[in-house]
Amino acid sequence: MANARKPLGRVPLGRESVRAPSERSRIGRRPSVLAERFREGWGVLLAVAAAYLLLSLFTYSPQDPGFNHAGPAVAVYNMGGWLGAYAADGLLMVFGLAGFVWVLWLAFHAWNALTLQDGPSFHLQVVTLPLFLVASSMLLYVFEPLPNWPVVGGGYGFGNGGLVGKFVASQILPFLGHVGGVMVMTALLVLALLWFTGWTLAEVRASCVWVYQVAMVTGIALGRWCRRMWARMPEQFDLPLSHPLPKRGRPVVVKDDDEDKPRRPRASEKQAALPLLVEGQFVLPPLDLLNEPKEQEGGESEEALQQNARRIEAELRNFGVEGVVTNIRPGPVITVYELEPAAGVKTSAIVNLQDDLARAMSALSIRITTIPGKSVLGIEVPNLKRQFLGLRELLDTDAFEHDGGKLTVALGVDTAGIPAFTDISKMPHALIAGTTGSGKSVAINAFIISLLYRLTPEQLKFVMVDPKMLELSIYNDIPHLITPVITDPNKAAAALNWVVKEMESRYRLMSEMGVKNLAGFNEKFEQLQAEGKMPTKLVQVGFDLNTGQPKHEEQPLATKPLPHIVVIIDELADLMMVAGKAVEFSIARLTQMARASGIHLLVATQRPSVDVVTGLIKANIPTRISFSVASKIDSRTVLDSMGAEALLGKGDMLHLANGSNTLQRLHGAFVSEDECAKVVTYLKSQGQPQYVDDVFKAGVAVVPNGKGGGSAGGDEMGEDGDPEDLYAQAKDVVLREGKASTSFLQRALKIGYNRAADLIDKMEGEGLISAPNHVGKREVVARR
Template identity: 40%
Template structure:
């Protein structure tokens, strides 16, 4: 109640002219009071001296008769500490003239009063302070009374402790003084003194060493005395010594033998591994992290004061408790006063942007605390690179099957999650907000920890811009898909593959891919399960399949019903069989991100969007419209309703090309081209074995004339589907006309026209 009273009547209002009037009045009073105190004369008329009207003595005080009376009253009451009162009034008047808000005026006023009384008591405790014009005590009547009470109760030593504490308490209440600020100011001075002391100590130690060296040289030059050697009987060796030495020698020999084995065996095992399994890409293929951005503590404290000041203008009282600088944004923890609603704080976003000259500000509650976080963009933004994430302990020392390095949170902590536990991810954001760059970071973080036999990928890129760089890496099941109709076939195949895997898991009596692969590993050990398993079919491990779709909107435009049905079935059931989806779109509308799709994707990422409606479409909450772009995202972890702000890493095309070239040298992909076929094309191509194709001879002649064979050329020239063209190429390969597939390159033709037609 008292705080509200002071806030209402004793602080500047919204009317600037009223504020200037009050400020001018206070400044006038402060000036007159200062002149009165400076020109005080004990012989002037006052309450203690009555002037004789016959002589009509004129006061010498600069403020006249009023000034002489005022000065006498203030000096009689508080002594020399009265000079603080016009100083406080002058400072207070400037706040009114400038219409600056005064935070916690009641607390400030109590601190000023405490300071005046404390200093007047200090002047009265010490007898060394002179009296005012040889008449009035240095601390005034009130100071003298309090000093006498303190000395009677606590003696001089105890009084000094109490007065020192009161002075510091008045500083804390009346000003923005903090002990942390005092330490920050005094620390460089103490460091200078300590460095001087250390140099002096080093100099003394150096002198001592030189003196000792000179003494040693003198001793060497002096004639040596003859030493007398007396022979003493050598004690007998213990009984156990002869037994311990051979044991020690054997232990040392065994240790040296093991050490020799390890030194010679390590290169052999490394050579075997490098010849049988591909290597992981080294982090040196990526750009190294840049230097850390310097933090300006004074600028951060100034921003904290501006936040408090701006909030107080809208009657939102609170204090900034902590400041957390991060790589992209700085979080200011503000604790609101009792009675302040959270909604009133969140409504200050645009006003704080104006006050701090920031692009956008996000305000959110801090979990586990009674504070509100205000996330303000840094003036100098740190650049986060993928190499920094891949070399971090959070990425290298985890048990994730499918690790995704997302970036850093607002405090600079590295965020790595597991796609297997998500089990699918939906990402959306406007054009140019860093969505495709983050997709590249996710793909590379998978490639840096997964071998081709462990993880297979299907990349669908209807835009034909981003994912084509990964063509022909050994992890691909099919070439990068760019046609929406073929993408539908891929999703249908994924559904059938999911059902097939479930049958394999049910046959082995396991519930997921991890348990199945563990069984395969156990059966691969000879003699572990006896001969009962010899008659069963050979078991092969099931790899994870990650399907990445860079633009979901293009697929939903061509066949929304079929695409939604396939994605929904995969999202609902494919987790246990190791098939995972990463969907990305730049159109976060309800016709693209439908209710069925969103319900089956608990893990979602939103980059900057244009409106609150788009943010709610992706995350079911606001906030994505306040992001900064360039990889700034809100991540909704699976099983949580709290959003996490993450800053994604920067990935350049040059880095992607270097990693892809390294992977291509490790091996070639084994494409399963039947994945791209539709059921109709399988029937058309005679997949179940039928009569020879009537276009076979024409296709052979065409291939021989061109000198190369590819499905795309046959599709275009003969106007047939992909399945039929692939079947024709398989028939030619069986007949020895063309060679085997070589990645995405055309097949080589092995015969000429004369050999095929039987001509000489």
């Protein structure tokens, strides 16, 4: 007993050790060594026989020789040879696919012999093996043969169950029915399996539990390993419910093949030195002046995105809002989770929870908005690590290179990372707002650089106004400037008045040429120039001395095509404080009329209050771009809706396009001061600017009485006009109307309180009016 060999192959699988029947049958006896060697050899032979039979059955071919098909000896495709072909044909003909049971039977006995275990008794095998074969054949017969199985049943059409299965089914199914026959045969099959193997139901149950536990432990360990490996890989995946994270590669730049108006050649990116320029030729800046795109790590992992989606659903559920995240769209800066609200849930109920959701998600801010064309809400959650976007990545794209617009600028990328461009001529004017550090000045630099990369000084001119004297001064002396960068608000008001007069002059030229816009004017001018003609107009130069009739002569209407003019105001608030009425009047006229003349305004401010962005200015600027602002009121002032107060800063913006009422969230491209300096140096090396001397001679615009909107505290007459002329007007009004007060002069002359009070005091000092009485009323002493 002490030296009894512990049986192999049977492992306790449940909580209690269940002793195998073979082990119980062997307790108390030990076979001899010779018998063990004999059984091991017998086990090897049975294992070989099982493998041979399995190979023969798997390589069965109907063309092989069989019991009812004779062929030449060389025509044997079965890998078991002639014997294997006959064995496979016989088993498949009689038992069908149940012929593989013989392989299991041989393998079972081989295992018992090799492990020195006693199998079932001979009498038990005589009963269980036929029962197992019959039940399995009948069960296999009721299923249709697989379409790719090579003629089961040995080529006799007996189906999956062979001759035995067909016969048993024909006898049983008419009495028990299809379902009943399957149930009975399944029970017999399980019973035969238990009897044949000697297993008990307790052992089977314990084995199933053990297999389940092993599978669970293995699956969990494998899942953890896969997550660790996935975390080390670069992020590039396909979400089951979303679009893949876009990858911004470096697109191939294709030359523009516009034959009608060929663009000036762009300098090669590999060019080290400035080429020798032919007189009149201008080479656009090369892209290598801008920094190369940086290699960046992948964004949020798929697991993190799915966890955030579940957290959003759970947090909304805590506030009594039911909904399901149906799609996840990761981007370079934010990730959009598309939420399908439950029936009966109002959109406002979800939008009002964005601050609470941001707190629960530990996010800087979260913006919830509707998605046009979909029934879902977009929940925009900032990524833990935002990707860097350089301006070169946008300019070095086919979309920018082949864009048909002349004044195309790079806005940035949308929430999915797709580049976004716009044509300033279609804006046609833009209001840009944002607090300090929101990316407003960087965006203006990106617009300027985009234009400098597309148009030559003959095609584009700038008027830049920078009251802060910091942002735009770097562009001084580039060939595209009409005047040096303007830092004095009074000069800025005069420059805007000159632009208005230039607009009126252009419209007169277009009227003489019979065209409607700048593009038509330049096209007709080029046609006349190609024909060797110049556009002219008939001008009276005097009178004939003999006849006294007017004398006319033809003078050139224009000597060259007219360039586009882009007016950039970096800070509107400073101009409105100093020369509010004049600036407001000029901006209003330009935004109302200047589009067809090729003049466009980009007006920026960091204080989008109603006294800066007046109703008159706002009503005529259809395109709005808002970066992060301080409050919902500022957002409404710029965009007519909330949302900009929840932006992330550093280039995160909301874009309201001309003719659209839908806000588009974009992430602006970054261009450094060093990159701007390189481009400016390159442009300066190709020529000097040709400044217009008459810009400041136009003076400040005179606003007609009753015209214009509210003022920001200054007035053009009081601050910039002639004080003596203003006093003469005030005296004339007082003497004509017979009354004098500060408020009366404010209304009559459209001036501020301080200036009106000074005029009243001056009239009192000259004796024109009396001092105020006990109720503050003055009498007009002088008469006209």
